[in-house]
Amino acid sequence: MYAIETMVAEHRQILRLTTTMEQACVDILDGKQLVTADFRSAIDFIRGYADRHHHGKEEQFLFNEMANRLGPVAEKLIKHGMLSEHTLARYQVVSLEAALDHYDQHQDTLSKLKILSHMMAYVDLIRGHIVREDTAVYPFAESKLSPDVLQVIDEKTRGFETDTSHAAEATRLLLVLDQLEAIYPVKD
Numbered sequence: 001m002y003a004i005e006t007m008v009a010e011h012r013q014i015l016r017l018t019t020t021m022e023q024a025c026v027d028i029l030d031g032k033q034l035v036t037a038d039f040r041s042a043i044d045f046i047r048g049y050a051d052r053h054h055h056g057k058e059e060q061f062l063f064n065e066m067a068n069r070l071g072p073v074a075e076k077l078i079k080h081g082m083l084s085e086h087t088l089a090r091y092q093v094v095s096l097e098a099a100l101d102h103y104d105q106h107q108d109t110l111s112k113l114k115i116l117s118h119m120m121a122y123v124d125l126i127r128g129h130i131v132r133e134d135t136a137v138y139p140f141a142e143s144k145l146s147p148d149v150l151q152v153i154d155e156k157t158r159g160f161e162t163d164t165s166h167a168a169e170a171t172r173l174l175l176v177l178d179q180l181e182a183i184y185p186v187k188d
Contacts, residue, residue, distance in 0.1 A: 001150050003062060003157035004138045010054045011130045017045055017177055018123040023184040025116045034112055036100045038183060039119065041176050043100075046093055049173040050126070053166065055086050058133075061156045062141060070144050082137060085129045092122040 021042050028034050067078045096118035103111035142150070160166055 001142055002154040004142060006157055006161065007054065007058060008134055011134060013174060014050045014126060015130060017042060018127055019186055020180045020184050021119050022123050023186050025119055027184060028116060036104050038180060039100055039115060041180055043093055043097055045173050045176050048169060053170050057157055057160055061153045065145060065149050065153060066141050069149060077137065085125060089122060089125055092118050092125065
């Protein structure tokens, strides 16, 4: 299924960010200076790519169909599982941004701790979320939704992906990710 293959591929990009920002946090603990602009770039990627680009398609196309067509089990899985985790991820990003704002003004240790804590909370949450989607939610959707519904989801996803403004923004954000990876290369 095109939509799910696309979303799984996007998960690989989001996981690249989690690895990169985990390394940034480790580097800071090892004495490297905390550069708030780098964390703000990560927020740009999270909000633009992970949330609007990826979660947007899930929420608008796939999850709505699952919740509306697959009964109470799917409704609970989507509303009380996946959408709740999307909300928690957004909370961590807002909290991270607030800690960055405070740190930019005060350069204090507590703000630095909050930056690292919220970044790592996001990293941990989104990694588990991706596992749950790839191994449970997506296979459930593919096995339970009718071929006609799956085709509609695929068509909506193709339309989204081929829209020039969405494609340009995704490309820009993947370049942001490349830049962050160059700054925080993962150490063996």
